[in-house]
Each structure stands twice: as structure tokens, then as C-alpha cells.
Amino acid sequence: MGDIARLSANISSFRYPDGTVALSDINIPVAAGEFAALLGANGSGKTTLLKIMDGLIRDYQGEMLLDGSNILKLHPKDIYRKMGLVFQNPDDQLFASSVYEDVAFGPRNMGFDEQTVAERVGVALEQVDMAGLSAKNIHHLSYGQKKRVCIAGLLAMGHGILLLDEPTAGLDPMGEQRMMELLSRLNRESGVTIVMATHSVDLVPLFLDRLHILSKGRVVRGGTPEEVFTAPAEMADVKLRLPYIAELIHQLKNEEQMPFKRIPLTIGEARREIAGLYGQGHVDE
């Protein structure tokens, strides 16, 4: 991970026209290559912040920087060459009749010739495991497939930064896992910088570098999953909870006095901790 901030959100305040103060005192840098989450309950300000990051909301107090430049001073083309936002509901984003036509829209609009467009669409569909479905009617896709087509549409434009609003919401358990694996692969193998909004606490620790917990429009905690998921009471205060596995070990440690040295966040870590406690510390990584 590099240390250059690709995004830097310094928003002292944003209110909607009806007077709702949706964000206050936000300071979030996102480094090149980072996979970060905005984690928060409904109404905490995640979608609003993603829209500010993408330049869609503009009338806030503060400054939003993309590669060091004030996003309000950039030409939309300079933003959309680098960064794209995947909406929570794919039906708000998809509009063409076929998968191919939808994914081709972005690169066509950027002025690539048809052959380059076709190449870009092919690579992007492969990246989201949708190769072979390019002729399919958008209306006949599953919800998860639609979400992946939305992501392909942005990848085909060559985005180095993806903003995703609740990419796992509405998916079944396998779909959630697959989506996180897909995003993780894009991040690790293709170097895509990712910021995703989510309220899912059980899946995120497995994949993410950095969490920013939002509550009532403010960042109440930030750090690695290990740093953030320590205190159940604090999580409850912001209408979240610890991952189930962490909650279990926390209770065993504090209420049954079992001598866990740390609170694991994933099943793999918990398995090693428990095996360690019983003198069988040889569990494979």
C-alpha cells in the first residue's frame, strides 16, 4: 500500500435542503491501493459521504480532494476517468438492454474505437465473472449479476478508484462472499483503490484494511478491523455489534475468565486462539 492519499474527505458540515445535518467533522484519507469501508447503521451518512467523494453532492462546508485536487474544481471528465460510484440499487444504474451495451456505454463515451471498447468490455466482464453473459438481457439477470455488471461498467472505463454503496446488501450468503472475494481480488491483483459503504460486521473483517465507523454523520472510530472491533458497548452505542465470533470470545474471556490473549475477528483466527489455549498451537495458517 502506498502512502499517497488518493482521496481526502475533509467535510466540516453538510446539510440537506430540508435542514437535516447529514455529516459533520469528517476527516478521512484514502491511500492508493487501500480497501476501506464506511461502516454504519442506516442513516449514519454513508451514502451522503460517497456522493460527496464522487463529486455528486457539492454544496458542503469543507474540502474533498482527489489526487490532491479540489474535486469541485475538476472537470467531470477528470473525475470520471479516475473514479466511479456503484449505487446501492443496480436498477438505478443500469439502463441499456443487454449486458454488453451497458458495459460498453462508458468506454464508448470516453471516445474509444469499437474494437477497443469490445476489448475493454471483455476484460471487465471477465474480472467480475460475467464472461459469456454479454448478450444477456439486463432484465433477466439476478440481483447479484446486476451488481456485477454495474462494477464491470466502471472497470471498463479503467477506474482506479471504486466507490461502492452497500455492494453486498440484498445478496444471499454465497453472493455476499463472492462479492467480497471479487472486490478483494480487484484490490489486490488490479490495484483498484476501494471505498465501500456497509453495515455488515461479520464479513468485513475478513477483507478490509481500514474501517471508518460512522454514527449520526460523524466518524466515531477509525483503524484496522482489530483496532476498531474491541468494545461491544461502544459498538452498541452506534447501533452496530461486534462480529459474532468476536462477541463469543469476548464473553468467554470476560465472563468465563478464559485466558484469551486477543479477540479474534474471524473463524480462522478464533480456531488458532482456541487451539493455542488447549496446547495445540500447530493449526495451519
Ligand SMILES: Nc1ncnc2c1ncn2[C@@H]1O[C@H](COP(=O)(O)OP(=O)(O)O)[C@@H](O)[C@H]1O
Ligand atoms: N435527499 C435527502 N434529503 C434530506 N435528508 C436526507 C436525504 N438523503 C438522506 N438524508 C438524511 O441524511 C442522513 C444520512 O443519510 P444517508 O447518507 O442516506 O445514510 P446511510 O447511507 O448511512 O443510510 C439521514 O438522516 C437521512 O435521513
Ligand SMILES: [Mg+2]
Ligand atoms: Mg445508504
